[in-house]
Amino acid sequence: MKIKLYNINLKLLIKVLGVACLFWTDQAFAQNLKVAVAANLQSVIKVLGQDFKQKTGITIEPIVGSSGNLTTQIRNGAPYDVFLSADMGFPETLFKEGFSTKKPVVYAQGSLIICSNQNIGFENWERLLMTPRVKKIAIANPAIAPYGKAAEETLKDKGILNDIKPKIVYGESISQVNTYITTGEVEVGFTTQALVKDPASKTQLYWKIIDPKTYNPIEQGMVIIKHASENPDAEKFYQYIASPAAKAIFEQYGYHE
C-alpha cells in the first residue's frame, strides 16, 4: 500500500512540474528583445539595456559572443532580433545574404588597447613584447574577431608580428582574451578599451591606448534581423543606439564616433 501511494504521487508531481515548465518558458519568450552583441560590448550593453528600459519600458536580452560565431548562428536561424557586431564585414555579409532588410550602419568605433594585470610599463610596448619578460601575448582569433584582426594589423605595422608569433595565444573571442589577461595567464593582451572602463571590473589593470593610425578603424556595425523587421521594439532599439544618450554611454566605455 505504501508503494502505491508513492507511485501516484510521483506521477502527479511530474505532471505538475511539466506544466510549470511550460509556463516558465512561456513568460521568457514572449516579451524580451533578443540582442546579439559582440563580446567587446559585454559590459556596456548592460548599461545600455538599463537606460533603454528606463526610457521605453522594453527589456532586452543580450546574447554575447564573437562576431563570427553570432553571424554563423544567425545564418542558421538563431532567433535574435538585433545584431551589434564588432565590425562591418559580418553584418554586411548578413545583409547580402538577405538576413536583414536594411544595410548595416556604424554605431560606434572601437578602441584597441594593450593591457596587463601587472604594472609592466607600456611606454615602449613594441620593444617590451620582444623581451623575455613577456612570455605569452593574447589576441582574439583574427579570423572571427575584429579586435584580433586589428591587433594583428598593429603588430604588422610595427614590424614585430613574425618575431613575436611564437608567443601569441589566440582567444576564441575578446571575452576569452580578457579572461587570460585578468587571471594572469598571459603577461599582455590586446583588447577593447571597454574592459578597463568598466566600473564593475574588480581587477586592477594597466593599459595603454594603441595608436589608431596603426590599424584599420574598428567600425562596429548593427543590423535588424529580417524576422524582426516588423517588430516595433527592434526599430526602437535601433533608433536608441544611434541616439545621443547611447553615444554618451559608449564614450564612457572608450568607444568613439
Added chain:
Amino acid sequence: MDVTPIWLTLKLAGITSVLLLAIGLPVAWWLSKGRSFFKIIIEAIITMPLVLPPSVLGFYLLLAFSPQHGIGKWLQHNFNIRFVFSFEGLVLASVIYSMPFMIGPIKSALQQLPLSLSQASYSLGKTRWQTFVKVLIPNIRPSLLTAVVLTFAHTLGEFGVVLMIGGNIPGVTRVASIAVYDSVEEMDYSSANTYSFILFAITFILVTGVFIFNKYQLKSPLE
C-alpha cells in the same frame, strides 16, 4: 587544408593513452582490492570527469596553473614551464579527463577474476607483483584493449577543456576538434567537413573494432 590539427590530435590521444596505461594499471589494481572508505573517495574523484562538464575542468586548470600564484608560479619560476597554452598542458588535462575510461574497465575486469587465481599464484610462492604481471594482466586482455581504445577515442574528441586552456596555437594546441569549431566560425565549411569526416571515421573504426574484438573474445573461459 592544413592537416597539422589531425596529427596533433592523434599525437595527443596516443601519448595520453600510453601514460594512462602506465598510471591506470597499478591504480586499477589497488582499487580492485578491498573497499576502504578512502578507496571509495579516490574512485569517486577519478570518475568525476565522466560527469563533470569539461569547461569546469578547464576552468579549474586555468586557475591552478596560472603563472601568478601557487603551482603555476612555482613551475614557471623554477622550470620555465607553463601548462596553460602548451601541448604538455593538454596532455595533463587529457590524462585527468580520460582517466575513468582507462581505470573503469580494468578495475572491473580485475574484480571479475576469481580470487582463487591470485591465491593459487601466492601458494606457489609468487609475489603480488609477479602475480599481477604474469597471471592477472594476461587474463584481462580484452578489457585492457577496450580501455586503451576508449581512452584514445575519448581523447580524440576532447574539446571543452582544450578550448579553455589551449590558446588555439597552430601546430601546438590547435587540435582537430578546435579546428572544426574554428572552421565553422570562419564559415570555411569545406575544411570543417573534412576535419569532421576524418575524426568521425577514425572514431567509428576504433569503436566498432573494439566491439567486434570483444564479441570474438567472449570464448574466454572466464566469461
Added chain:
Amino acid sequence: MISVDIEKKLKTYQGEQLLKINRQFPPGSITKICGPSGAGKTTFLKIVAGFIKPEKGTITAENVTWLDTGSNIFLSPQKRMAGFVFQDYALFPNMTLQQHLEYATNDTAWIKRLLSIGKLDNLVTHKPQYLSGGQQQRLAILRALAIKPKLLLMDEPFSAIDQKMKTALINNLKIVFDELGATVLIVSHNPQELEGLPGEEINIHY
C-alpha cells in the same frame, strides 16, 4: 609437525557458526577431512594456507610461527609455500599445461615425472579451456606438487576423476608424498573415495 589452534566465525544458512579446530598434524601424515557441505572444511584449509585470517588462533609449522593473532604475527601465503589444490582448480587461462608447471618450478626432471604421474604428457601445449574437467583437476594437483611442498592442502581433489584413473593416481601420489615427506590434508565430502590412502579421518561439522 603442524600445530593448528584456531577459531573462526562462519556465516552459514543457519546463522553464525563457530569453526573451532585444535589439532596437530605429524610430519608425513595424511589427514582426511570430512563433513557436510558448508561446515567450514574449505575455510579451514584456506586458514592454514594463509588466504583467510581467523579471529583468534595460532598456527606453527616446524617451530616457525605462521600465525599468532595474540602477537599480531601473520606469515604471508607466499612464505608458507603450502601447496594448494583448489576446489575450482584455479588454473591460469593464459598458460598452457607446460607453462603452469614451469611457472611453479625450474626443475625439468621433476616436471617430466609429474606429467607422467598425471598422464598428461601429450597435452602439454593445451590451455585449460581445451582440457577436460578431469584433466584440469589433475593439472591442479600437479601444479601444487611442482613446488615440492612440505605441506599439501587439497580441496575435493578427485571429484572429477573417474574411478580407474583415481586408483592409479592415488597410488602414485602415495609414493610422491612419502618422498617429499609432506604433511597432507585432504578435504572430501565422500570419505569412500579416499580409501586408498592411509591416515586418520577427522570430521568438521556444525
